[in-house]
Amino acid sequence: MKRMLIAGLLACPLCATAVEQFPPSATELRMLPPFCADRLEKGSGGKNVASAARLGKANYLHIHHYCFAVNFVNRARRAHDQKDRIYNLGLAKSNYNYVIKATEPRFWMRPQIYVELGRVHLQLKEAGDAVRLFNDAIRFNPAYEPAYHALIDVQRQSGRAKDGLEVATAGLQRIPDSQSLKKAYLELGGKEPFPEPVAKAAPEPPAASSAPEPDHADKTATAAVAPTAEGTAASDPPPPGDSAPVPTSGCRYCPPEEVQRKWRESFGGAEE
Numbered sequence: 001m002k003r004m005l006i007a008g009l010l011a012c013p014l015c016a017t018a019v020e021q022f023p024p025s026a027t028e029l030r031m032l033p034p035f036c037a038d039r040l041e042k043g044s045g046g047k048n049v050a051s052a053a054r055l056g057k058a059n060y061l062h063i064h065h066y067c068f069a070v071n072f073v074n075r076a077r078r079a080h081d082q083k084d085r086i087y088n089l090g091l092a093k094s095n096y097n098y099v100i101k102a103t104e105p106r107f108w109m110r111p112q113i114y115v116e117l118g119r120v121h122l123q124l125k126e127a128g129d130a131v132r133l134f135n136d137a138i139r140f141n142p143a144y145e146p147a148y149h150a151l152i153d154v155q156r157q158s159g160r161a162k163d164g165l166e167v168a169t170a171g172l173q174r175i176p177d178s179q180s181l182k183k184a185y186l187e188l189g190g191k192e193p194f195p196e197p198v199a200k201a202a203p204e205p206p207a208a209s210s211a212p213e214p215d216h217a218d219k220t221a222t223a224a225v226a227p228t229a230e231g232t233a234a235s236d237p238p239p240p241g242d243s244a245p246v247p248t249s250g251c252r253y254c255p256p257e258e259v260q261r262k263w264r265e266s267f268g269g270a271e272e
Helices: 002-011 013-018 034-042 050-055 064-078 082-102 110-123 127-140 145-157 161-174 179-187 257-270
Strands: none
Touching: 034 050, 034 064, 064 082, 064 110, 082 110, 110 127, 110 145, 127 145, 145 161, 145 179, 161 179
């Protein structure tokens, strides 16, 4: 009977994944950001937990789903079977979407979450959703560099160097000292001098409400700095008070510089 059970699991990788424990194992937990251990081992209250203070109480309550999502991406990367890989990517997508819906609309980790979820969509051959999420990240924080690189990669893989150059140009206008964006700009046909940086607008204080955003899947896909995966430019009106399309408009939704600094210092290693 034992031999028959083992043989059945080996013959059905999807079934094998289904019986694997849902939360990260102790070994997997060590590969995740430190706040994951805090949330999964110390509970949801967050009393006297430094990471809970950094994330905000309302966000800390739900952040374990982000940890689950990253862990499922890691499991998908290790998978030897395509069905097993797709199964784990599907679980990652569900957990990323949960975090987007449940956390505060101005949660400063959102650009990172958007980009990571966008990369999951790319692995699932859902390029249109990926492009929309990368642009969501830029609209939230036009200085979030990984979102520009993610869009550039999509355009390069699609053979649209001109569109990739537009993305690199927009990125350099916001992050003029980025050596990697300068390299991409030149590789895609840009010429020196590099684009002039745009003036930084003062960040707007986060909204007081902690109500979650509408379901991310219901939002219209946009391409603020690049065409969609199908090659047609999508338009999205800027938020009230903005005078130009993002990212060349004022940084209406950027978190304060101090928050961005803490983000880079504490959570930069969580990105892929």
